Amino acid sequence: MSVDLSQFHQVFFEESYEGLDVMESALLNMNIEEIDSETINEIFRAAHSIKGGSGTFGFNDIAEFTHVVETLLDLIRSDQFEMQAEHVDLFLKSVDCIRTMINELEAGGECDTKVARELKTIFNAVLDGEQETTQQNPVDESPDNSSLKKAGETQGWSIYFKPSIDILRTGNDPVRMFRELSEMGSLEVSIDYSDLPVLSNLDSEACFLSWNLTLYTDAQKEQIDEVFEWVVDDADIVISPIESQEENKPVAALEQESKPDIVAVEEEPTPDAGTESGEQSKEKVAVKPLAKKDSKPESASIRVSTDKIDSLINMVGELVITQSMLNELGKDFSVTSIPKLLEGLEQLSLHTRELQESVMRIRMLPISFAFSRFPRLVHDMSKALNKKVELVLLGEQTELDKTVMERIGDPLVHLVRNSLDHGLELPEKRLAAGKDEAGKITLNAFHQGGNIVIQIIDDGAGLNEERILGKAIENGLVSENDILEPSQIHDLIFQPGFSTAEAVTDISGRGVGMDVVRRNIQELNGTVEVESKPGEGSVFTIRLPLTLAILDGQLIRAGKHVYIFPLVSIVESIESHDQMIHRVSGGCDVLRIRNEYIPIIRLWDIFNIKAEHEEVTDGILVIVEGDNIKVAVLVDDLLAQQQVVIKSLQDNYKTVPGVSGATILGDGTVSLILDITGLIKLAGVGKEFYRKISESDDIEAA
Amino acid sequence: MKDKKNNQVDYESAIDKVNDSKKHEPTDQFLTFYMGGEEFGINILSVQEIRGWEPITEIPNSPKQVLGIMNLRGTVSPIIDLRYCFGIKDLTYTDETVVIIVSVSVRNEKKHKVIGIVVDAVSDVYNFSQSQIQASPELAQTHQAQYVRGLGSTDKKMVIILDLTAQLIADIETSSSRHAVLS
Numbered sequence: 042m043s044v045d046l047s048q049f050h051q052v053f054f055e056e057s058y059e060g061l062d063v064m065e066s067a068l069l070n071m072n073i074e075e076i077d078s079e080t081i082n083e084i085f086r087a088a089h090s091i092k093g094g095s096g097t098f099g100f101n102d103i104a105e106f107t108h109v110v111e112t113l114l115d116l117i118r119s120d121q122f123e124m125q126a127e128h129v130d131l132f133l134k135s136v137d138c139i140r141t142m143i144n145e146l147e148a149g150g151e152c153d154t155k156v157a158r159e160l161k162t163i164f165n166a167v168l169d170g171e172q173e174t175t176q177q178n179p180v181d182e183s184p185d186n187s188s189l190k191k192a193g194e195t196q197g198w199s200i201y202f203k204p205s206i207d208i209l210r211t212g213n214d215p216v217r218m219f220r221e222l223s224e225m226g227s228l229e230v231s232i233d234y235s236d237l238p239v240l241s242n243l244d245s246e247a248c249f250l251s252w253n254l255t256l257y258t259d260a261q262k263e264q265i266d267e268v269f270e271w272v273v274d275d276a277d278i279v280i281s282p283i284e285s286q287e288e289n290k291p292v293a294a295l296e297q298e299s300k301p302d303i304v305a306v307e308e309e310p311t312p313d314a315g316t317e318s319g320e321q322s323k324e325k326v327a328v329k330p331l332a333k334k335d336s337k338p339e340s341a342s343i344r345v346s347t348d349k350i351d352s353l354i355n356m357v358g359e360l361v362i363t364q365s366m367l368n369e370l371g372k373d374f375s376v377t378s379i380p381k382l383l384e385g386l387e388q389l390s391l392h393t394r395e396l397q398e399s400v401m402r403i404r405m406l407p408i409s410f411a412f413s414r415f416p417r418l419v420h421d422m423s424k425a426l427n428k429k430v431e432l433v434l435l436g437e438q439t440e441l442d443k444t445v446m447e448r449i450g451d452p453l454v455h456l457v458r459n460s461l462d463h464g465l466e467l468p469e470k471r472l473a474a475g476k477d478e479a480g481k482i483t484l485n486a487f488h489q490g491g492n493i494v495i496q497i498i499d500d501g502a503g504l505n506e507e508r509i510l511g512k513a514i515e516n517g518l519v520s521e522n523d524i525l526e527p528s529q530i531h532d533l534i535f536q537p538g539f540s541t542a543e544a545v546t547d548i549s550g551r552g553v554g555m556d557v558v559r560r561n562i563q564e565l566n567g568t569v570e571v572e573s574k575p576g577e578g579s580v581f582t583i584r585l586p587l588t589l590a591i592l593d594g595q596l597i598r599a600g601k602h603v604y605i606f607p608l609v610s611i612v613e614s615i616e617s618h619d620q621m622i623h624r625v626s627g628g629c630d631v632l633r634i635r636n637e638y639i640p641i642i643r644l645w646d647i648f649n650i651k652a653e654h655e656e657v658t659d660g661i662l663v664i665v666e667g668d669n670i671k672v673a674v675l676v677d678d679l680l681a682q683q684q685v686v687i688k689s690l691q692d693n694y695k696t697v698p699g700v701s702g703a704t705i706l707g708d709g710t711v712s713l714i715l716d717i718t719g720l721i722k723l724a725g726v727g728k729e730f731y732r733k734i735s736e737s738d739d740i741e742a743a
Numbered sequence: 744m745k746d747k748k749n750n751q752v753d754y755e756s757a758i759d760k761v762n763d764s765k766k767h768e769p770t771d772q773f774l775t776f777y778m779g780g781e782e783f784g785i786n787i788l789s790v791q792e793i794r795g796w797e798p799i800t801e802i803p804n805s806p807k808q809v810l811g812i813m814n815l816r817g818t819v820s821p822i823i824d825l826r827y828c829f830g831i832k833d834l835t836y837t838d839e840t841v842v843i844i845v846s847v848s849v850r851n852e853k854k855h856k857v858i859g860i861v862v863d864a865v866s867d868v869y870n871f872s873q874s875q876i877q878a879s880p881e882l883a884q885t886h887q888a889q890y891v892r893g894l895g896s897t898d899k900k901m902v903i904i905l906d907l908t909a910q911l912i913a914d915i916e917t918s919s920s921r922h923a924v925l926s
Contacts, residue, residue: 602801648803693856694812694821694912697802703812703819711800711814 203251226258464501667717
């Protein structure tokens, strides 16, 4: 009888990822001077089970590679080999390599063994030569030396750039990067469109292209790296000097091994590497994303601690008892047993509520899952940027819904990178400012009300208000005469179109703007704010609902239909009168309230339903905000406020414009949850239109 | 055929037929129902349950055949008037109107969607072997043709065998209009 092993693959992948996480965190926490045998054992065990698992499932590439890693670990474990700092980096690199291979297998492809082979060569060299190899300075080796020279004299670079398919969705534009490159010298671009699918399968937002660029310039590699800095995690980039195409990998590999400063961080632009190894830039960097989890689809299974399950089983047991009690009661019912019935029903509702809470708790995971990638990220980035950083994680046990967790990862990475890159100053500057040499980044998570709050706190220079304001005026986001509060200025960095390539330097991001961060968070019904004090640092505060499955809703009525507005999106509800309503050319009515003009949407009109009140002044206007646009929605009546459980419409139907989901009300009927952004789109109230209205507001006021 | 408009499923005769069929070549079972006097059949394995008609929640701006959505023990499913899809003019919603909850495949995808189809009445369960189902060329040009697998014939009857897909929830063009007013 043959067993289909593929059904266990997913479990293997997940366990391997866990094992890799264990290895990674143990490596990062390791004190190199005083190696704890328990830590080594932990790493060894993780590596061993990955090896065993991959062997069982026939993933021989992984098994072979892990075997080499394990051999060295075994030597270290048995004190036959002394571990140096560079070996830690070597192991970290191996962890990345294994993760990449598993990722590729999981995606259904073959794994690329190039990196593994290179690393294996290093491992073998370490194993063969042991200490000698590490003491030897490979720069002395003549072939390498000569090629170094060559590279130093290089008159240009050939760049292979293959962005991930999602690059356009992240707001990066290759054309902009090329333009930047062309400013450094003359640029030749050839495009590879062989991956382009047929037109009918073409996803207009996906990027199927890759490029071969030849840049004739005397610019250094760092400058080129800088152009690709924000896409480096999501793209294959190979930068090599034009002359020396042929190279000998083992040497390059050896070199990497002996230069701990650049191993594992070589994909980051290294000012440091510029002096130390910049000229040898013929190292062919096949860049693979560090945090590979980004590209992974949301994992379908979930690990739940047994006590959560136990409490669930207890709860169900109670429920069954209550149910049978009520059953008994029903068999022989008389008026006298009414108190008993009421008592039973009360118990039933109590149990149901507790059951609901327990089930919700299953979906909750401690936020350490999202935080766990940051020690590595900060470790690598701080080296690359030559900054000293202390990372503090607080509230790691704060629990958060799994879906929210999976989608908050990327915005968090952006914010942390941002703080590290632009917030914290270089050690010299910090000392000059009378601060501790090492900057401090704190990630803090805690519950507040029904929300979870995540803060990213740095003690860097704070936001440069002047520059932000200058940029905003230049971009026409504010006019020169506007007087803005500091908090309003800080908020500008979240404006779309603010973070352009020119705004780069020390304010916010490069290309990938903070507006994307804000949008991602808003998609989760959350908010993000920034507080900053010059010279003292900035605090980014993210507020998220605990779960996406439940929301506070305001029930409204239009005709005989009941709809639900998410409570968070409601600004206010008013009854209007004639003086407040203005007709603007273009056929849209606007509501004037406190010198603000708000477009009016008639729900009955855009939904093609019959309403009781078709005139604006007869009904109630609910002012809601979505995507930074306020609209007033005409409804017949406001009903109750209640928590609703969100049900997907797409599962069995399809997306409906203006509707984000459905829910089941107390009486068993289905009610639709309205999507403010969708409503605005449906009504055709664009941003342009909104701007026009606010302009006419200025005119009228003047 | 038309006079036997009976929305009661005759389970006993259905079971007899199952037992009979075991002696012959392999057959599939089909649940049949009436729409506009015609008898239609769908594979019984795709049927999840049969419900009576009850008021449902309308979806704004939906295609005409999509009547709305219904709560099926916690999941939300669209309800489609199959009669409208097949151009049947007489669309009444009475106590006898039946909603059949079926699981339909999604084109090009592996998953299924659970939808409810509204029909006039449920009729019977038949066994048909492959050889008893014949292609129906005269329907080939219409949009309904994509749902018709063939014609199944027994000694006395002819049943239109349907193969429903999630395409039902998409927009369709038909000449007839839905004139019944939902309660």
